[in-house]
Amino acid sequence: xxxxxxxxxxxxxxxxxxxxxxxxxxxxxxxxxxxxxxxxxxxxxxxxxxxxxxxxxxxxxxxxxxxxxxxxxxxxxxxxxxxxxxxxxxxxxxxxxxxxxxxxxxxxxxxxxxxxxxxxxxxxxxxxxxxxxxxxxxxxxxxxxxxxxxxxxxxxxxxxxxxxxxxxxxxxx
Numbered sequence: 001x002x003x004x005x006x007x008x009x010x011x012x013x014x015x016x017x018x019x020x021x022x023x024x025x026x027x028x029x030x031x032x033x034x035x036x037x038x039x040x041x042x043x044x045x046x047x048x049x050x051x052x053x054x055x056x057x058x059x060x061x062x063x064x065x066x067x068x069x070x071x072x073x074x075x076x077x078x079x080x081x082x083x084x085x086x087x088x089x090x091x092x093x094x095x096x097x098x099x100x101x102x103x104x105x106x107x108x109x110x111x112x113x114x115x116x117x118x119x120x121x122x123x124x125x126x127x128x129x130x131x132x133x134x135x136x137x138x139x140x141x142x143x144x145x146x147x148x149x150x151x152x153x154x155x156x157x158x159x160x161x162x163x164x165x166x167x168x169x170x171x172x173x
Contacts, residue, residue, distance in 0.1 A: 025058050040111075
């Protein structure tokens with residue numbers, strides 16, 4: 001893939017954040033024909049920007065039942081639905097970028113699993129680019145979400161979330 005492509009959408013409330021997660025879920029969990037299950041999403045933004053709210057909504061839409069905890073203290077929460085693994089990381093508490101390597105997390109960054117990483121910048125470039133980066137920023141009463149695709153898989157997701165506009169209808173004679 002050439003240069004990453006981006007899209008910014010305004011999320012006026014938590015419902016809009018959950019809706020964005022619902023749009024992405026079938027693209028990650030194998031429900032969309034022709035799209036292999038799995039992929040990696042990095043989530044960035046200030047405290048309270050909606051990273052965990054987005055992740056909870058995505059996991060719930062993918063079929064995770066029961067309590068979905070923030071991995072802020074555990075660093076990792078893992079789930080399994082049928083044969084698909086979901087790994088939710090939170091690197092916020094890391095003070096050294098190599099801590100995630102020392103914890104043995106590299107083996108879990110698999111293409112055939114759904115990997116969600118909050119605070120990936122705490123790894124300071126030791127992570128390979130994700131399929132999709134979601135950067136959340138406060139804007140007015142809601143949030144702006146900038147989605148950036150770094151791989152062909154991420155571009156496929158981006159295109160599916162925001163389909164190309166319909167071509168203009170031919171002018172009447």
